[in-house]
Amino acid sequence: xxxxxxxxxxxxxxxxxxxxxxxxxxxxxxxxxxxxxxxxxxxxxxxxxxxxxxxxxxxxxxxxxxxxxxxxxxxxxxxxxxxxxxxxxxxxxxxxxxxxxxxxxxxxxxxxxxxxxxxxxxxxxxxxxxxxxxxxxxxxxxxxxxxxxxxxxxxxxxxxxxxxxxxxxxxxxxxxxxxxxxxxxxxxxxxxxxxxxxxxxxxxxxxxxxxxxxxxxxxxxxxxxxxxxxxxxxxxx
Numbered sequence: 001x002x003x004x005x006x007x008x009x010x011x012x013x014x015x016x017x018x019x020x021x022x023x024x025x026x027x028x029x030x031x032x033x034x035x036x037x038x039x040x041x042x043x044x045x046x047x048x049x050x051x052x053x054x055x056x057x058x059x060x061x062x063x064x065x066x067x068x069x070x071x072x073x074x075x076x077x078x079x080x081x082x083x084x085x086x087x088x089x090x091x092x093x094x095x096x097x098x099x100x101x102x103x104x105x106x107x108x109x110x111x112x113x114x115x116x117x118x119x120x121x122x123x124x125x126x127x128x129x130x131x132x133x134x135x136x137x138x139x140x141x142x143x144x145x146x147x148x149x150x151x152x153x154x155x156x157x158x159x160x161x162x163x164x165x166x167x168x169x170x171x172x173x174x175x176x177x178x179x180x181x182x183x184x185x186x187x188x189x190x191x192x193x194x195x196x197x198x199x200x201x202x203x204x205x206x207x208x209x210x211x212x213x214x215x216x217x218x219x220x221x222x223x224x225x226x227x228x229x230x231x232x233x234x235x236x237x
Contacts, residue, residue: 034115053090059074090129
């Protein structure tokens with residue numbers, strides 16, 4: 001524990017000097033800041049991060065200053081760790097670290113954002129987990145609220161469209177390409193928009209990984225319900 005604490009103190013002192021020169025971060029300094037915050041968060045949560053995992057946060061094939069031997073590092077990492085579990089752990093720690101900075105000192109979130117902007121100029125593996133941390137931080141109910149809001153807006157637009165259409169204030173060419181019948185046209189118009197909203201919500205759930213769990217649960221339930229159809233091989237012996 002002491003070596004990690006001393007290393008965190010050393011990195012923190014270096015980061016303070018970096019903060020004084022905000023706006024002039026290079027990729028190595030930007031990664032130092034993000035890695036330092038991630039390791040500190042791991043210590044607070046009691047999550048272990050070994051040396052290979054920490055060095056893998058510097059991985060890139062386009063910047064020798066922050067990762068001098070990416071091939072060797074990648075081979076060493078794949079021999080000891082599973083990529084999906086690693087990305088999930090680091091992205092979660094990144095999210096928690098960012099939220100901690102917002103609570104402790106909102107000013108330091110600017111340093112975080114500056115580090116991200118610096119890395120966005122290149123191709124760095126750490127950005128994959130940064131993007132995942134932002135998606136994991138989104139609540140599952142946010143797409144639902146957006147969907148409800150958009151649905152209400154579409155309903156209002158539909159009411160306005162109906163009122164204007166009944167008064168003959170909408171030219172025929174606006175919605176005439178859908179159908180010549182007014183009721184059919186309104187139905188098709190609503191179907192297109194509600195279908196678009198539904199597709200948007202499905203995409204949001206897919207990005208959050210909710211659909212995968214729902215699909216898995218439903219599939220498991222169906223298999224359990226149909227388990228009586230499975231042949232009893234033992235009874236045939």
